[in-house]
Amino acid sequence: MATIDRVFAGSIPEIYERFLVPLIFEPYARDLAGRLARTGPQHVLETAAGTGVLTRAIASRLPASANIVATDLNQPMLDHAAAQRPNDRRIAWRQADALALPFEDQEFDAVGCQFGVMFFPDRIQGYREARRVLKPGGSFFFNAWDRISENEFADVVTEALATLFPQDPPRFLARTPHGYHDAEKIRDELTAAGFAEISIDAADAISKAASPRDPAIAYCQGTPLRNEIEARDKSRLEEATTHAADALARRFGNGPVEGRIRAFVITAIR
Numbered sequence: 001m002a003t004i005d006r007v008f009a010g011s012i013p014e015i016y017e018r019f020l021v022p023l024i025f026e027p028y029a030r031d032l033a034g035r036l037a038r039t040g041p042q043h044v045l046e047t048a049a050g051t052g053v054l055t056r057a058i059a060s061r062l063p064a065s066a067n068i069v070a071t072d073l074n075q076p077m078l079d080h081a082a083a084q085r086p087n088d089r090r091i092a093w094r095q096a097d098a099l100a101l102p103f104e105d106q107e108f109d110a111v112g113c114q115f116g117v118m119f120f121p122d123r124i125q126g127y128r129e130a131r132r133v134l135k136p137g138g139s140f141f142f143n144a145w146d147r148i149s150e151n152e153f154a155d156v157v158t159e160a161l162a163t164l165f166p167q168d169p170p171r172f173l174a175r176t177p178h179g180y181h182d183a184e185k186i187r188d189e190l191t192a193a194g195f196a197e198i199s200i201d202a203a204d205a206i207s208k209a210a211s212p213r214d215p216a217i218a219y220c221q222g223t224p225l226r227n228e229i230e231a232r233d234k235s236r237l238e239e240a241t242t243h244a245a246d247a248l249a250r251r252f253g254n255g256p257v258e259g260r261i262r263a264f265v266i267t268a269i270r
C-alpha cells in the first residue's frame, strides 16, 4: 500500500467528517456499536477512530461507568474527533499505531475498529495487537468494505477519474478502502493472529446525498484520493471533483442521489 494512502491531514479531516461520514460511515457505526455494546464492556479500545463516528456511537450506548480509549495514527483526525465531543470524560483520545499499541496485555474488554484494517500495512500484526490487549473472552469488532463494484459512488468516481488521468489513474479507492474484500482471507489472517471464534457477516446499506456533488467532494477532497489527485496536478482538484460530480449525475441524476454500499462486519473472540 502506498504511504500516501494513510495520510489523513490538512483539509481532509474536516471534509471527511462533513461529507463522507453521513454518506457511508454512520449506518455501519450504529451497527458496530450495537454489536460491541451488547457484550457489556467496561474498558473499550478503538483503533483507527478517525473523526470519531464510531466512538460517538459507542459512547451513546455505554453506561457512565465505562470508558473508551479512542486511537488513530493521524493526530489531525483525532483533533477533529475530540473537538466534537469535548465534555465526555469517558473518552480518552490518543495517537497510536494499531500495529504497535501502547497498552498492556489484556487491558480491554472489547476492541472496535471501523473501516481501519484495510489501511494496515501488516494486518496480521494489527490483529495480533488487538488480541494482545483483549482480556480472555473479549471481542474484536471491525468492518471492511466489499469490492468497489459493490459500492456504487466510489466505483463511479474511480472510473471518472481514470478518464481524466488516463496515463496514471488515481486508484486509491479501489486499492485501499476497497482492496480487502476476501472473507476467507480475513478469516485466515485472524486465525494466523491467534483468534479462534470468528464470524463474518455481509451488510448492505444505501448511501444517500442531497446532490451528486456531495459524494464527489466526499471522495475527491475528503479522503487520501485528494493526495493522489494533487500529486498528479495540484491545480486540478476542483476540475477532478466536478468531473466526478458530472459522472455521478449522469448515472444517478441531478437531484438527491442514492447508491448501494456493501461491507463485511467481523467479530473475533479471544
Ligand SMILES: C[S@@+](CC[C@H](N)C(=O)[O-])C[C@H]1O[C@@H](n2cnc3c(N)ncnc32)[C@H](O)[C@@H]1O
Pocket (backbone or CB within 6 Å): 006, 008, 021, 025, 047, 048, 049, 050, 051, 052, 053, 054, 071, 072, 073, 074, 077, 096, 097, 098, 099, 113, 114, 115, 116, 119, 120, 121
Ligand atoms: C477510513 S478511515 C476510518 C475512520 C473511522 N473509523 C470512521 O469510521 O470514520 C481510516 C482511518 O484509519 C487510520 N489509520 C490508518 N492507518 C492506521 C494505523 N496503522 N493505525 C491506526 N490508524 C490508522 C487513518 O488515520 C484513518 O483515520
